[in-house]
Amino acid sequence: xxxxxxxxxxxxxxxxxSAAGATKASAAREIALAKPKLRVAASMNDQWTPTxxxxxxxxxxxxxxxxxxxxxxxxxxxxxxELSIAQAMQQKKLWVNEVPR
Amino acid sequence: xxxxILVHAMAAGxxxxxxxxxxxxxxxxxxxxxxxxxxxxxxxxxxxxxxxGKVVLTGFWGPAVSKNPFIKFAFKGGKxxxxxxxxxxDNKGETASTTAKIM
Amino acid sequence: xxxxxxALALLVMTPGALASNKPDPASDLKAxxxxxxxxxxxxxxxxxxxxxxxxxxxxxxxWKQIMEFPPYQFALDHGRKLFEAxxxxxxxxxxxxxxxxxxxxxxxxxxxxxxxxxVTLGIAVNRCRVANGLGKLKLTTGPMADILAYMTDTSRGKxxxxxxxxxxxxxxxxxxxxxxxxxxxxxxxxxxxxxxxxAAGMHLRGNVLAPxxxxxxxxxxxxxxxxxMGTLVRRFIGCNxxxxxxxxxxxxxxxxxxxxxxxxxxDGLPIAGPGARP
Amino acid sequence: MKHxxxxxxxSPRRREVLAGAAAxxxxxxxxxxxSAASDAGAAQASIYPARAFAQTxxxxxxxxxxxxxPAHSSEVRMxxxxxxxxxxxxxxxxxxxxxxxxxxxxxxIDNPFTMAAAYKIPAGTSxxxxxxxxxxxxxxxxxxxxxxxxxxxTSKQVKVTLGGCG
Numbered sequence: 001x002x003x004x005x006x007x008x009x010x011x012x013x014x015x016x017x018s019a020a021g022a023t024k025a026s027a028a029r030e031i032a033l034a035k036p037k038l039r040v041a042a043s044m045n046d047q048w049t050p051t052x053x054x055x056x057x058x059x060x061x062x063x064x065x066x067x068x069x070x071x072x073x074x075x076x077x078x079x080x081x082e083l084s085i086a087q088a089m090q091q092k093k094l095w096v097n098e099v100p101r
Numbered sequence: 102x103x104x105x106i107l108v109h110a111m112a113a114g115x116x117x118x119x120x121x122x123x124x125x126x127x128x129x130x131x132x133x134x135x136x137x138x139x140x141x142x143x144x145x146x147x148x149x150x151x152x153x154g155k156v157v158l159t160g161f162w163g164p165a166v167s168k169n170p171f172i173k174f175a176f177k178g179g180k181x182x183x184x185x186x187x188x189x190x191d192n193k194g195e196t197a198s199t200t201a202k203i204m
Numbered sequence: 205x206x207x208x209x210x211a212l213a214l215l216v217m218t219p220g221a222l223a224s225n226k227p228d229p230a231s232d233l234k235a236x237x238x239x240x241x242x243x244x245x246x247x248x249x250x251x252x253x254x255x256x257x258x259x260x261x262x263x264x265x266x267w268k269q270i271m272e273f274p275p276y277q278f279a280l281d282h283g284r285k286l287f288e289a290x291x292x293x294x295x296x297x298x299x300x301x302x303x304x305x306x307x308x309x310x311x312x313x314x315x316x317x318x319x320x321x322x323v324t325l326g327i328a329v330n331r332c333r334v335a336n337g338l339g340k341l342k343l344t345t346g347p348m349a350d351i352l353a354y355m356t357d358t359s360r361g362k363x364x365x366x367x368x369x370x371x372x373x374x375x376x377x378x379x380x381x382x383x384x385x386x387x388x389x390x391x392x393x394x395x396x397x398x399x400x401x402x403a404a405g406m407h408l409r410g411n412v413l414a415p416x417x418x419x420x421x422x423x424x425x426x427x428x429x430x431x432x433m434g435t436l437v438r439r440f441i442g443c444n445x446x447x448x449x450x451x452x453x454x455x456x457x458x459x460x461x462x463x464x465x466x467x468x469x470x471d472g473l474p475i476a477g478p479g480a481r482p
Numbered sequence: 483m484k485h486x487x488x489x490x491x492x493s494p495r496r497r498e499v500l501a502g503a504a505a506x507x508x509x510x511x512x513x514x515x516x517s518a519a520s521d522a523g524a525a526q527a528s529i530y531p532a533r534a535f536a537q538t539x540x541x542x543x544x545x546x547x548x549x550x551x552p553a554h555s556s557e558v559r560m561x562x563x564x565x566x567x568x569x570x571x572x573x574x575x576x577x578x579x580x581x582x583x584x585x586x587x588x589x590x591i592d593n594p595f596t597m598a599a600a601y602k603i604p605a606g607t608s609x610x611x612x613x614x615x616x617x618x619x620x621x622x623x624x625x626x627x628x629x630x631x632x633x634x635x636t637s638k639q640v641k642v643t644l645g646g647c648g
Contacts, residue, residue: 410643
């Protein structure tokens with residue numbers, strides 16, 4: 001994080017949020033990063049329920065102005081989505097190993 | 102949906118076996134619905150079976166009897182064509198009854 | 205045979221695809237049923253329709269007691285009434301199906317060459333409703349499950365016969381269903397096969413995992429856990445959620461194809477639905 | 483369906499409802515019923531041993547139901563699974579090789595309410611009764627039989643596990 005942003009956070013946010021280093025903008029950015037990943041996972045028909053739940057929590061927290069939670073949950077949603085995408089990619093090849101012969 | 106009672110009654114060897122399946126939620130009062138609200142208790146309290154008008158079994162049920170209760174019992178006597186009556190009353194005062202013929 | 209496949213493959217498949225990649229339901233069926241028969245040599249093929257009950261004496265005894273007066277009886281009666289009721293236009297379900305809809309459940313899911321899609325019996329019932337000016341029913345439970353219970357009951361004992369026609373779209377649907385069945389998904393990283401092939405017959409906490417072979421034969425069924433009736437697609441949704449995967453829509457291509465593949469793997473087994481499960 | 487006030491499930495109104503309801507109930511499913519509803523009798527709520535069903539311990543339930551305590555007897559038989567397939571539907575069959583049986587009660591000791599079901603057995607009715615009960619968790623299930631004014635019982639532990647296949 002750039003020093004100038006950190007200073008702005010320190011000035012503008014309550015203690016909890018500033019401790020996590022999250023701002024309205026950074027939370028929104030994290031949510032914006034997560035969303036396309038979820039779309040990819042869905043298009044591969046391998047969305048995980050905790051992914052969807054995490055994004056929902058992020059958006060709820062954002063609406064409430066809890067940007068630290070929003071940012072953390074959005075990051076979790078993105079990571080879970082990335083894992084599910086990786087799973088779907090692998091399974092395109094690996095599924096045949098489960099077929100009884 | 103309406104109340105239903107299904108009855109199979111079969112006479113053999115001098116006695117009659119009665120099986121009944123009663124449509125009823127038998128809500129215990131301990132289960133929550135989808136919205137997280139407790140479903141209030143709703144269960145059959147008394148069920149009575151008669152053979153040609155004479156009581157052959159009275160059951161007292163609490164909320165621990167399974168949903169759509171099943172009961173099987175037998176009594177001496179009874180012949181094909183006799184009438185078996187079933188009636189119940191639940192904790193909300195709802196009732197239902199039916200009759201069936203012994204097979 | 206091989207030559208025919210090769211010729212067809214050259215015609216319909218993307219350039220570069222090998223003939224050996226062409227779906228082969230007949231060989232799959234042999235391998236699939238053979239896997240279970242070899243692994244559980246004491247269980248005859250037709251007994252697989254009893255799901256978990258060949259693997260636990262205690263569960264079997266409880267099931268037998270419950271089947272004395274099966275809990276789906278109300279649904280069956282209700283389903284019959286619904287099935288026989290006239291639509292506002294005077295027609296009824298019978299007119300939409302061969303043999304008036306009686307004794308036909310063993311042939312579903314069915315490939316519809318007109319739409320190029322798989323049609324489950326539930327989807328066929330909804331098509332019938334729409335054709336007669338009625339709205340669709342929910343495919344998972346409620347009146348639909350009751351209607352399917354009745355229709356399935358009229359097929360009880362008939363041999364499941366879901367033959368995949370030699371049509372590229374039918375084969376593609378079959379293959380998609382097969383891939384879905386064996387692909388791990390969800391945060392728990394389970395495939396359908398993880399539980400119902402590899403771990404079939406084993407205990408998962410309180411219950412025995414039903415083998416995939418014959419598993420479709422007892423649907424729709426009354427689950428004590430649900431306290432009411434559910435269709436095969438309801439179970440798909442439940443399984444998906446259980447492995448923490450977002451379920452598909454009940455009438456999605458994914459579930460149609462999955463039902464198609466899974467049911468075809470039970471070809472030759474008798475219909476045993478509606479059923480009852482814990 | 484009409485409803486009595488939830489908070490007062492035993493309100494007097496239910497008696498009125500009851501009085502007029504026997505013949506009026508819909509859904510006579512068995513074909514040869516027709517208007518024979520009077521043959522069916524009418525279960526009376528007034529005879530329900532509500533106090534026995536409100537108890538939360540074995541001793542209290544027995545006291546409320548019978549006013550006495552049972553002796554263990556191998557002549558009382560109960561068939562219940564060792565492990566319940568599903569706690570919501572546990573088949574329990576009871577029987578007793580005892581004379582003049584008037585009452586059979588089934589209790590699930592660790593359920594929220596102890597008394598699960600009780601049956602009045604008139605002369606000529608067999609003591610063998612099968613039904614299905616709910617068990618909230620692993621518990622001792624007790625069958626109590628009143629024979630010639632005395633109480634006899636048997637019990638069995640039934641394990642209830644969480645279902646694995648959501």
